[in-house]
Amino acid sequence: MELFGVSLPAILSQLLLGLVNGSFYAILSLGLAVIFGLLNVINFAHGALFMTGAVVTWMGLHYLGINYWAMLLLAPLVVGLLGIVLERLFLRWIYKLDHIYGLLLTLGLALLIEGGFRSAYGVSGLSYQTPALLQGGFNLGFMFMPKYRAWVVLASLLVCLFTWFMIEKTRLGAYLRAGTENPRLVEAFGINVPLMITLTYGFGVALAAFAGVLAAPIYQVSPLMGQNLIITVFAVVVIGGMGSIMGSIVTGLLLGVIEGLTRVFYPEASSTVVFVIMAIVLLIRPAGLFGKEQ
Amino acid sequence: MVKTVGTSALRICQLQGWYGESHVLHGVDLEVRRGEVVTLLGRNGAGRTSILRAIMGLIGRREGSIQIDGTETIGLPTHRIARLGVGYCPEERGIFASLSAEENLLLPPALKSAGAVSGAGTSAGMSVAEIYQMFPNLAERRHSPGTRLSGGEQQMLAVARILRTGANLLLLDEISEGLAPVIVQALARMIATLREKGYTVVMVEQNFRFAAPLADRFYVIEHGRVVEHFAAAELEAKMPVLGELLGV
Amino acid sequence: MGDVILATQNLTKQFKGFTAVSDVNLQVQRGHIHALIGPNGAGKTTCFNLLTKFLVPTEGSIHFNGIDITGERPAQIARRGVIRSFQISAVFPHMSVRENVRVALQRQLGTQYHFWKSERSLDRLNQRALDLLAEVGLQDWAEEVTVNLPYGRKRALEIATTLAMEPELMLLDEPTQGMGHEDVDRVTQLIKAVAKGRTILMVEHNMKVVSTIADRISVLQRGAVLAEGSYADVSRNPQVMEAYMGTTEGQLQGAH
Amino acid sequence: MNQKLATIGYAALLLALLAAPFLGAYPIFMMKLFCFALFACAFNLLFGYTGLLSFGHAAFLGGAGYVTGHALKVWGVPPEMGLLLGTAFGALLGLVMGYLAIKRQGIYFTMITLALAQMLYFVWLQAPFTGGEDGLQGVPRGRLLGLLDLRSDLTMYYVTLAIVVLAFLLIVRIVHSPFGHVLRSIKENEPRAISLGYDTNRFKLLVFVLSAALAGLAGALKTLVLGFATLSDGHWSMSGHVVLMTLVGGVGTMSGPLMGSLVIVAIENKVGEWGNWLAQLSGIGWFRSLGESVTIVTGLIFVVCVLLFRRGVMGELIALLQRLRILR
């Protein structure tokens, strides 16, 4: 079986691999959407905090001997706390301003975080081993699928669905959605909005860190690992439209898969395909695939 | 804690308020007793909305004293003030677009109203059924996104929303605005009922004819101060002054 | 009968199965102040949105001066002279009052894309801007920064700006909403004054205003026209009384 | 009176710049500074005066640099033609990018420009004529209009100064033109501008193209002056840089970007030296590592500017002057 000169197994395997990358896009764009919703801030530091999640995972093992599974919980917690501190110290002061100041501030924070890690650990980064339980892989016949990658897809899907459920189907989520539009009024209904905002940022950031933990064994843990990813995720967000939580999850996965396919058919374009899709989507549906018109 | 009708539900002393640099409230003194309906009158920009916002802690900066059921609230954050049993219906309605009409209605958490008043029972708010009965439009559009309702429907929703929470100090800002005359009449009946049930109501109204028959007392605000206040009984006598102050 | 400036045929708008405007045939006479009233949610604002193409009609057509404008974009419609005012006050807050009006006048010069021209080329619009401001009683505020205006004056400025567009047909959505009595009276007079030589279609809940200035009234209910006629006709119509105005004449007046 | 003060200030600045090469200033450094100043002014036209934050201006700077470099080096066109081609390329790119980006507003606009510029970065990286990470080297300056030999740094200096001053005047004119007035109204209240019959997207597109063209001119000039075009000008961090320059100097002020580019270029070049100096002065060795931490320093400036210093240097200065006047 062949399709445009590429064998079907090859396509299948690339689809699966695309799904893995898509999982990262999904979690990251989801975190961005959650934060943007309530704080009105496009969190440029998201990539840096993703990286921090990975670094913290490494530190946990290296300095304290805490294994991967514990860090899967601890790293998001630690980074979430860091996020809470950042929110209290910095972001707090700019909510009343135009969105762009949030973008610029978090860009500054991203540079600070990345610069800090760079001077501490250098640029070539640190190496993290796959946890023993997930070493090896499945032979799917058409490809060798490392267990760890399968786990990444599973774990991120679970986390995404959990988040979706929390936001769309619970009372807490209703506060969140309402707070997104008019935080002062929600506060006037007796809800502690500042706390909610702080926790939301912490949560969004923890999502990034969770992705970071997942990424640590796959990629080299380096200060630059988030920098390039984040711009692609921005494009994903534009394509999805950030209108809905489900939207960012689905778009993330979808683009991972499309990117994966490009790697087979036209590898040279695999870095640009997301941006090209963004351009096309903008032409056809300016509000994004899942976005609502103004 | 049982309180009797007549004690002060809201007492404001020397309230100053600012939006950023601009000073809009210049020493407001005002008292509302439990179970009373009080109306704030004034021209556009006199500062009535600002008083309500100041009570909720929603303006930039405030000074002076605001006591709710005897609790000083000037230093409290907004959400703590609300939890004292205050329901606020803003001028701009504040309907949430991402929530359906019904979700909007159910959004504010039920408040453990501090001053559960005699006569109002434990003042559990109105039930959803009661609300839909009062505003049939809302029942019909309950699954629409909140901001897809018409202007008037949104106004109804905004009022209904706080009636549900069980708050017993209601701050209502221009609730008759943009409503068809029939609905305005229905609202008037509703406020009368609320008073009977022992709610305390502070209304800001442009629509003098709507407010006049409902209120126990009136305050007239000008330039961020109280310039006149009187009871319903004195209304006739005060008409000439009002005419001058408000152009009624 | 005078000639019809705006006519709709079977205008219909549905939102996901919900019909907000159904089969509306409006005829607005040139030179009239035509009021659109009706209970909340009757579809008045939606109608306006259809007329100015902020919404696309599901069915039906709109004719302006006999030309079918159903397919045109909002900016095109504005250029034809159908101008609407907003329910919320819409001004350019950090420009002076005069500049606010001048921006609207500027389009007539046709130099709006001329980035190489000096701003002094706009000075010849100043007189016209001041005239317009005088028309709404703002001549003394011309150099004030707009944010500092009181609410009622902002509405007046908005009307002046709208006039600068030389509208043939003005659409006003609740122009007196949120105003004190003084302002209501002033704006009512203003509308009456500017209506000379123009046509006005307005939505208004304040019956006092409607009864003073409207030449003709259409009552909408549940998206459809319930009644049409002069104020006297309409206000006596029992259906209208029940659906909108309440039961007694006294309370009708009492709405404001 | 402010007007007068400003005029005097600009005149003094111009005189100083005319005399600069004889006062020991470094022509090449100054020219590079001019290019960045022009770049920042072009950016400010869009951000400061129309309220559109583009995070993709590096694409115009870098892209025009390559086009000019290629034209001068490979096609052998005269320098004026090279500059023109670079500018035109900036405009063309601006047209395409702008057309896509203005479909969304606010923060989305920003992200789209960022993403499109990143896409172009990959194009520069992969395209054969850009030389990948070697860059386009050894671009000849040639003779301007066949008359002026630009190989002399001094001649080049005055040519650059003249071009940048003209471009600056053009920007001033744009801001104070009928078109500029409409832009201002769009910045203040876009829906209202639409309802006045302005097709605001067209205005935004035009100003985007103008800004892109001027940024392109800056890139073209930079290539001409320095003799090479490399990848770093097209990287998104360059877009961040120009935002920073404008922010530091003062968004929406004419002189802000000039001041901002001076500050940022100086920091970029001198931070290491300052670090050493600080280390010597205070005896704290850590300062010496400042030179290796440009990212950190940049990040810090961003944070400080956004939190404490939003009006920027010139903005604060103007505000100060105004306050003084009120006091008087």
Add this chain to the structure above:
Amino acid sequence: QDKVVIGFVTDMSSLYSDVDGRGGVLAAQMAIEDFGGKVLDKPVELLTADHQNKADIAAAKAREWIDTQGAALILGGTNSGTALATSTVANEKKVLYINNGAGTSALTNEQCAPLTVHYAYDTVALARGTGKAILDAGGDTWFFLTADYAFGHALENDTAATVKANGGKVLGSVRHPLNASDFSSFLLQAQSSKAKILGMANAGGDTINTIKAASEFGITSTMKLAGLLLFLSDIHSMGLQTTQGLQFTDSWYWDLNDESRAWAQRFYEKTKRMPTSVQAANYSAVYNWLQAVQEAGTTDGAKVRELLGSKPLKDFYASGQIRPDGRYEHDMYLVEVKQPGESSRDWDYLKVVQALKGSDVFTTRQESKCALWK
């Protein structure tokens, strides 16, 4: 002028700062100290700056040092764009420019200049060294994973040419974008080619992530990985577990011989890291330059350059000669990463498989497009 100034501009803060950076500065400093801190009876001063991988900053720094500090030598670090730009400036100002760490062979080829010396390695040498040596060891079918820009293309082409010239076969290649975080897709394509050798024509983080993914997907069990541009610091950061068995070419390794070990140990004591080849080259270059200055009795660029090229050089770093085109032609080494079990101490990562003669791996006179060498 009462001092001799050396200006050193390199990447201290980003992509390549581990290869050169602060350690590179230290190495140069050590050379000056070892030389006695003085030359021609004047103290030697080392100025450093971070070019942030921006050509304009690098060139501007060099220009400034030459004009205001009277710098007599410009030493340039990693990144080709900055190197080419600096070379132009230095030559225009008649000051000697020595580069360590830029890969591009253009520096001594199309864009060669009389006062430019390319000291450590270039991509041609890496490609040929690795290509030839692996082919000789039986790796005769290749698949390339290439970073999709000029640098990657050059590495691929040079290696492929060597492979073909020596009877090997190239079964295909796939181009990946720079900083493609995920390489598994490309690796699967490589694997299906059934080639024996995977040539990684990329650098830095890309190479590192390729290697990680290769080990994760079990590619390493069917193919042998050949790095075309790798440094000790990369191996250090990845660890032996992931990199074992990997082969690549480098200009130097600290564990070559007693001399190199002795010097490396001194370096290690100051930094707690073993030096990379580029850092060692910095020391060597500065020391040799000082010697030449002493000998020539002047810091004049042209004279020192002439002297430097006039006779063979030899020290712990390398032995060889600087050719008229500016290339320092010396031995290169094909190295292999040890198995974790073989490594006896920290930083004991590599074993030398084969020493490669400089004349075999660098661009030859026939091939050269440099006008100075015709």
